[in-house]
Amino acid sequence: MVTLSIIKADTGGFVGHSAVHPDMLAAGQDALSSAVADGLLLDGKVGHCGDDLSLIMTHEHGADAEEVHSFAWDVFLRTTEIAKGLGLYGAGQDLLSDAFSGNLRGMGPGYAELEFTERPSEPVVCFLADKTEPGAWNLPLYKMFADPFNTAGLVIDAKMHAGFRFEVYDLYEEKRIWFDCPRELYEMLMFIGAPARYVIHSVESKTLHEQAVATSTQRLSLIAGKYVGKDDPVMIVRCQSGLPALGEVLEPFSFAYTAGGCMRGSHHAPMMPVSVNDAHPARFDGPPRVVALGFQVHQGKLIGPRDLFDDPSFDRARAQTNEVMDYLRRHGPFEPHRLPLEDLEYTTMADLEKLLADRWQSMPEAAVPAPR
Ligand code: 13P
Ligand code: 13P
Ligand code: MG
Ligand code: MG
Ligand code: MG
Incomplete structure (x- = not known):
């Protein structure tokens, strides 16, 4: 059985939220190549779309494997450091937790993993x-x-x-x-x-x-x-x-x-x-x-x-x-x-509700639908 994992995160945008900096892609590919050389992975390639960096990996550890998820987390910490060094936008944006424990569930990076017999x-x-x-x-x-x-x-x-x-x-x-x-x-x-x-x-x-x-x-x-x-x-x-x-x-x-x-x-x-x-x-x-x-x-x-x-x-x-x-x-x-x-991800509504609370009045009676 082989597992194909894509693990991805936005660890900083170049410029704004538009792209991943080439230094971060290079660091990601270096880490993947080392992990192949060390035998953790069968193969690994970086991908990117907008400001999101993807680690595309094949391995034999199955889905949700601690060694693969913690490897990805470490790569994202490294690319975050590069982003900080260059003052990129939203460095470490998707890393929502301070410490890795077991797998990436609930930590911010996204992942899709599929195990199959080739x-x-x-x-x-x-x-x-x-x-x-x-x-x-x-x-x-x-x-x-x-x-x-x-x-x-x-x-x-x-x-x-x-x-x-x-x-x-x-x-x-x-x-x-x-x-x-x-x-x-x-x-x-x-x-x-x-x-x-x-x-x-x-x-x-x-x-x-x-x-x-x-x-x-x-x-x-x-x-x-x-x-x-x-x-x-x-x-x-x-x-x-x-x-x-x-x-x-x-x-x-x-x-x-x-x-x-x-x-x-x-x-x-x-x-x-x-x-x-x-x-x-x-x-x-x-x-x-x-x-x-x-x-x-x-x-x-x-x-x-x-x-x-x-x-x-x-x-x-x-x-x-x-x-x-x-x-x-x-x-x-x-x-x-x-x-x-x-569904709004950003909103001023909660603030406005407070701010305007005492300015809302009842509608004129003529405008209120008659009770049935
Ligand atoms: P990202 O999730 O790609 O960083 O986008 C954030 C955003 O709000 C862009 O307008
Ligand atoms: P080929 O003859 O080019 O292999 O195409 C086979 C096919 O069914 C593509 O949909
Ligand atoms: Mg994002
Ligand atoms: Mg972003
Ligand atoms: Mg993005």
Whole structure:
């Protein structure tokens, strides 16, 4: 069995919240290469999207392994020091705890981990996003694994015809449920259509009994109890041979769907699929970016990455993103660009309620609806 882990954190932005400094990427790659040389990891590559640094690692320690999580934590401490040394913005932003104990749960860094027996050919895609929340993967995952208008294999591949099982987390109540699709598609959509609360955590093939997907589902604000930056989730998707083909996995991103997270974590904005070189959200700290790094996992090694959205066939999605961004921006501080009050990551409302408490008066009686 091999485990593919993506562990990520924002440990400082260059400039503002737009990118990771090259010195931090170099330090991350050095640490990964040493960990491979020392035998902790089978392989390790740094990735980045916006101001978030990802450690993409293969190893044999399973998910939630103390040695792998504590290694990642130490790397993030080191990149935080580099960020402090350069005066980068929000140095150590996602490190919410002072000391490591056991694993990264509740400590700030996000992680997606998937353990599997390597197939003769094992194509995987590592998706990294910036300026959005973990529920941003719900719509594309639904399309990949449940929508025959996206994924032809659901109709014409005998190994996919039975469908997939989706594991959905309720991040508010800390509960989870499995939906058996296509039988329970409509039930599932009722929940995952509310992505601030319900988040797809994993997907499994009913025919192969193989896990195909792992997502990072941590919500920073729920850990910290206040806004400390956006979650900027990651996701692993395995492809081909009874799972969606590579092109079926990428196809949902040809539509610039809207997700929560841009500018102070408090606005809806469209997701822009981009090459690694363009993964630097700037306009209104957005639009949210997603990169897709393709690898063939072979004998535990990460052959790649291929920068999969570095492809003119996603130009229209990018153009659509810009159009939607223009349209939403013109709403300024109005919904639906601004998130609804209960989902705002920043708010002056509590202060205003206190400040204005004695200025609110009853409406004129004529304006009050008559009791029924
Ligand atoms: P190739 O013939 O290029 O391998 O394509 C196979 C396929 O089914 C792609 O969707
Ligand atoms: P990050 O989570 O990417 O740091 O974004 C924070 C933010 O509020 C940008 O406007
Ligand atoms: Mg940041
Ligand atoms: Mg970020
Ligand atoms: Mg963030």
